[in-house]
Amino acid sequence: MRPAASMFGTHQPGDSIWHRCGVGWKYLVVLALTLVALALQHPWATTASLVLTVAALLSTRLPARVTLAVPWSLVALLAVLAGFQLVTGQPDAAFVVPGNVLQAVLAARLLICTTPASVLVDALVRAADRVPFIDGERLGLAVGIMLRSVPFLAGAFYDVRDAARARGLERHWVARLSPVVVRAVGFAQATGEALAARGLGDGSADDAPFVRRAR
Known part of the structure; x- marks a missing residue:
């Protein structure tokens, strides 16, 4: 596990x-x-x-x-x-x-x-939508990304640790951390590209991430 x-x-x-x-x-x-x-x-x-x-x-x-x-x-x-x-x-x-x-x-x-994780996120989105100025969909998207990211990064760290140990490099921090950083950057880029393809994450830099935009 x-x-x-x-x-x-x-x-x-x-x-x-x-x-x-x-x-x-x-x-x-x-x-x-x-x-x-x-x-x-x-x-x-x-x-x-x-x-x-x-x-x-x-x-x-x-x-x-x-x-x-x-x-x-x-x-x-x-x-x-x-x-x-x-x-x-x-x-x-x-x-x-x-x-x-x-x-x-x-x-x-x-x-x-x-x-199920999807039910947890949906409930959080519905609750957030009742709070003024909070965009529940954006908050739910952020939580969903976090739920995916944490296991991915933790798994990457332990996979790299096991690989380094098999090569006798368990004490070599560069050999252990560099592949994790590369995987993290790749995951972030893939996530950003997926969001951009759906027209998300293209707001102005000074927009608050979870504030509901005026319609």
Whole structure:
């Protein structure tokens, strides 16, 4: 599984209540689980949010390796966060800060694993269209490009790393980063050409990217 997918998960078909639930309700549940813990910054709130999030993920009836597995990169980040708080003499924060990060990642999986990406983006576009001066279609396009770009760039980095390791160049940063930069530039150019072919992205340079144009 790709690193980006192992962090946030990918859509998995199913027939649980979360799969059948409307995307708007799922957004609200994820926000409620996450924002309460972030606002209170207390160990019991973090614990409660984690327990409720894990229970919700288990109720999706998806494999635990999809919904609950924690990649090593995230474990390392949580360890660094906890260690920093301990060093600065904040034992409560050593649990609350990494706990809230872990809870947010797991809550995101509840949304992503039970909802197709296209449905998530469509819901975001509809919500943005209700905000004055926001062009929901442009915002949705930007989010769609981001959803494509992050896995592509993460996959490129790990592909190049594996290739460099096979050639004994795992410590050679130029050999590892140069192909990633080339792939990133190529991806950006291809995306720009696709947008231009559809008549998008040709506005004036001082236009705000998500502001709705007057018709």
